[in-house]
Amino acid sequence: MSTRANPLKNNASKFAFLSMQPPPGYVAGLGRGASGFTTRSDIGPARDGGSMEEAVSDLQFKEIEPEQFQDPENETGLFAGTVYDKDDEEADKVYDMIDDRMDERRRARREAAEKKAEEAHLAANPKIQTQFSDLKRSLAGVSEEEWGALPEAGSLTGKRRKNNTRNDGKSYVVPDSVLAGARDRNEMSNSVDDEAGVATPASTGSTTDFREIGQARDKSLSLRLDQLSGTSSTAPVGAPTSKTSSTTPSSQSAAAGTSTSVDPKGYLSGLNSVQLKSDAEIGDIKKARALLESVIKTNPKHAPGWIAAGRVEEVAGRQAVARKVIAAGCENCPKSEDVWLEAARLNIPQDAKVILANAISHLPQSVKIWLKAVDLENDPKSKRRVLRKAIEYIPNSVRLWKEAVNMEDDPQDALILLARATELIPSSVELWLALARLETPDNAKKIINKARKTIPTSHEIWIAAARLQEQVGTSSADIDKLMNNGVGSLRAAGALLSREQWLKEAERVEQEGSPLTCAAIVKATVHYDVEDEDKYAVWMDDADALEERGSIETARAVIGFALKVFPERSKLWRRAAELEKQHGSRNTLTNILKTATQNCPKAEVLWLMLAKEHWLGGDVKSARQVLGDAFNANPSSEAVWLAAVKLEAENNEIKNARMLLNKARSQCGTERIWMKSAVFERQHGDRAEALKYVNEAIAKFATFDKLYMIKVGLLDNNKEIRDTFAVALKACPQSPTLWILASRFEEKMGVVIRSRALLEKARLINKNCDALWAEAVKVEERANAANQAKALLSKALQECQTSGLLWSMAIWMEPRPSRKTKSVDALRKVTDDPTIIVTVARTLWMEGKKDKARSWLSKSCQADPDNGDHWAWWYKFELQEGTPEKAQGVLESAKQAEPHHGEVWQSVVKDDRNLGKAFDALLKQTAASLS
Known part of the structure; x- marks a missing residue:
């Protein structure tokens, strides 16, 4: 039989309180x-x-007894007789531990809350010290001069009392003496007793004779001038004074005060040069004097304080006091060279020599004091004596040795000094180089080799060696080899300069007249720290920057090195040719171009540049030979054919030119060659042959707009011209020039409506074409429709907001007072447009601002040197407002720029009547045509 737990027994143990006695009253x-x-x-x-x-x-209405919360340590009543045993102590400790633990848990939260509350309170009620904390921090950077400039804090109570006097309503009786004094104040006496002078009654009853006072004053001044008219003798500054010398700064100052030389005749006149100071300046001087007195009393060993105090007295005009102050400074700060130098400056030269002699006794190693002593000497012999004495004390001063060498007139004496200097200071590169410059070339080479071994980290010595080789006539290859060895040696010694530093050294050497050494430096160092893919761009930038700074030889060397690395770049050869054209000779330019054609035979422009240089130099035979070589290298080159034709035509070889054109049409046959053939025949009077060539060319190149333009110029029948324009506009609708010419033809025929229609149709086909809009505005102006022209120009500016041509027209449409404002608006829209720039220049010219007009005309030609109209405007300005020399300068600059564009310029150049005219005549004719 299984046994089971008794549930009553378990419940009895669980609810044991049920068997307990209830509390009383429960x-x-x-x-x-x-x-x-x-x-x-x-x-x-x-x-x-x-x-x-x-x-x-x-419980609610029970009264609280006063002794309810009494101190447990002082118990009364029920627990009055109890004993505080260990259990009570342990219980108290446990409670204390619990309280501490609970306080520790809440501490972080409590402290954060307290801090937040404190910050909120400070933000709402900031303290004064926190409000000015940033200003207090800035006081750390206040200099002594700013401290000295602070005004004194004064009391304003006196002013307030004076200004706030109140009228109490009381009145007082004025004494009779006051009224009598006011009556006799302006009374004058008309008689003076010459014998007795002006007698003034004194309190003792005696009289004062002002005449005797004046005579005594004059006599005292005369005696003073007689005393000051003597001179004092001083000891030379040859060596420092001995330690037993009794000369002190104070005694020197006293001596200076009694030995000052004064010119009696110029004394009174010298008083006129005294500058009177205002009350504010006097107040500032007094404040500065008080501050500096506090400084030197607080810290008498502070040399700048003594110097400042002396200078304050000097500014105040108290020279003697300034000398006395600085003499005291010398006594308190004998190891400060600045104080001694200031004392020497404030005294006359004779006294300054004595002061510096005393200074040398305290500071025999001061180079500044020795050099000041040298400056005080008058004759070269004394200067050399002082310098040699200084070198005895400071044999390792490079500056003293240099001064001593510069003082020597005999080169042999200078050599001896430099030889001794290099022995004593072998680390001075300047002394080694100076010695090498004075020696013969053979000895200089030995000296430089010795210097190079002594100072292996000096790049100046290697540069000097290369310059020496250049001076003696060494070849450039040897100089390059020497410079490469120098760079390698410097790299091994860890003293290699950066590429930019080497370029600066090359520029310096170029300025000193050593182009071969400059080129050697560039060849040896220009490729350092440059990646292979960046070499071309970096070197081109270097060449441009060097040319802008005027370092032509250095730029030439950089481009020459780049050509060895990139011989196949035709653009680089053109850059070299441009540099030679600007800054070189014709021979160097032709040599560059010959080498360029050998390395880049397919570059047509190089062949043409070479042929042109030969032609300009008068060597037509060489030009023909160059063009023949260009034919062999580029048999189907259009540019070479046309250049050959131009060469023959310019030299009046019409037959040869026509023959070349015939060959060109058969062998090359480009549209440009056909056009030049027609133009050539027209210029030489055969209009029928020209028209024949144009018709044949149109049949082959129906979309070449210039052929139609030439044909229109060859026709005489208006109907044929109109038909030609109709065909041309269908074949070349994208050509604004054709539309403009067709519109002008209709306007010339008197059909303005058709002219407007053509331009409107052209604008629909060619969007944003400012030339078409400008022509439409001109049509309205020629038709005397000013309002229509303004409205049309306004629409044009809305469609072509950055068109300089349209903005220029807008400026000229404005009345004269409003053109300046319109010019400002135009420059804001299109800042660097050459047309706007030349328009602004013309407006400035009309206002009479010649200098500004000249500057703006120069800017326009720099912005667009290919525009002949801009050069013509500038030339016209110089003819009317400038000088013939300036006008000729503009003409030469324009000839060098070779402009090809410009509305008036092209009309003049392409006129058949101007065929064969020189550039000067064409520019002058263009300037005369401008209006």
């Missing part, structure tokens, strides 16, 4: 609102517990 369920019933036998003689409401009311 009523079951009383806390839940139940009211049980009791009998006398249950409660005995005790009173009834009452209901829950009565118990709560008793």
